[in-house]
Amino acid sequence: MKAVHFGAGNIGRGFIGKVLHDNGYAVTFADVNTEIIDALNKDHEYTVHISEENGASYKISGVNGVHTANDPDQLSEAVSQADIITTAVGVNILPIIAKTLAPHLANRQTDKPLNIIACENAVLATDTLKTAIFSEVNETLPSNVGFPNSAVDRIVPIQKNDNILDVKVEPFFEWVIEKNSWVGEDTLAGVNYVEDLMPYIERKLFTVNTGHAGIAYYGKTLGYTTVSEAMDDEKVVSYLKQVLEETTLYLTHNYDFTEVEQKQYIEKIIARFKNPYLSDDLDRVGRGVLRKLSPNDRIVKPLVYLHNQNMDHSALSKLVMFALQFNNSDDPEQIEMKQRIEEAGVKGFLSEHSQLDDKLIEEIRSSI
Incomplete structure (x- = not known):
């Protein structure tokens, strides 16, 4: 299974990326930060450290990076193969992500389900992303593309680590997803699916x-x-x-x-x-x-x-x-x-x- 996550920052790597990895997804991070993308493509792994006394550390492996502005062909290929697409970029950036993502979605030719989820600190952020995407495409997307809203919660403090990719996060996290908007039968472990978000x-x-x-x-x-x-x-x-x-x-x-x-x-x-x-x-x-x-x-x-x-x-x-x-x-x-x-x-x-x-x-x- 493959995932594309927009936003290779600390939340993306330390929270959403870890959950996707733990669910068996090979994660491609899409970002405009050249330093982060180059490091991902060099190491293909990083470590998530739990911020508590004697906190555990988890190796996140099999990851890649793609520069959203410089590598449109790579991004198109990643989107075409994705089973899930997520974001953690800030709600104000979602219209920009939509412009980048929409052409690749329109060219996607596969029958497998795709869920697109905005994991932002905002109310019904996926609806914002969906509206922006549909304003960019001239045709309706296939019915096997779902846009479930979600609520996310994990504190990732400001930090400086020896390895640019490593992240410190709190032990607690909560990711709640709109059940009725999810397409396909494969769901994420560690995530709470609810009818009313x-x-x-x-x-x-x-x-x-x-x-x-x-x-x-x-x-x-x-x-x-x-x-x-x-x-x-x-x-x-x-x-x-x-x-x-x-x-x-x-x-x-x-x-x-x-x-x-x-x-x-x-x-x-x-x-x-x-x-x-x-x-x-x-x-x-x-x-x-x-x-x-x-x-x-x-x-x-x-x-x-x-x-x-x-x-x-x-x-x-x-x-x-x-x-x-x-x-x-x-x-x-x-x-x-x-x-x-x-x-x-x-x-x-x-x-x-x-x-x-x-x-x-x-x-x-x-x-x-």
Whole structure:
């Protein structure tokens, strides 16, 4: 069995690539990073290290690389033979991947099923990729091509290894795939197939991602630089729990998760955040602040719901203010946010960008 994975970064190699390898796939990584691609084609293997005390190491062998811009013939051949195609490139890059992938899909002539899955930190990312692909092709793709959405979760901290291909990852991972959109009978071991993906997408988004944002933005206001430093402060841990208690209200009111289930999930997430072998830079965790303050993302969506339902949302209100104070000159979104606030004020920015009503904005502004 053969797989093509777009995005040979740490997530691609340390998470998706490892799962595919463990399922017996020969993985071809497609990327524009010449150094990584050359290393893959030289070594044809790398090691995934589990970041914990006495963590195990796993050799990922039989891998190849293809440069998406320089090797179109190689890429076309890889796509034509693939049983599965995955991505981990960032949701904003998916339209670019679609332009690259679409011509090769149109030329694919085989009866074997093909599943194309965007493994991105975004809601229904495969739908985004599918729409972009169909905008590039003039005909309908065969019915044996499936586009299941998925939800992925694994912390891969910033790192520097002696071998450019080796990756350190946390022990925990979760990959959930939309069952009804999957084609063919061959499924992936270690992956959870579900009929309704949205509960799992939002549980991860409003627990892991909201929690990470809470640590980053509150931790920065206290002068910390890493997740580990922030999580050593009981004030941060206490605030994090308050945030996740509020997002639990959203999740248990909208889905079938019980409070007990969500409490257990939160305990697992907090233990992950406290893992000293996973400590990440708060500037990196907090970057992309405009996206994180958008209406349907990790902070604003549960906040608005709780506000409208007259439920407690004080910790999420504070989180908006902490995010507005985020100071990272290396984050283009933070620079843009600052400019927009200077032009329109906090109220104008939150009204336009986050689409909040005046009452909630006033609550936020008086929250800290």
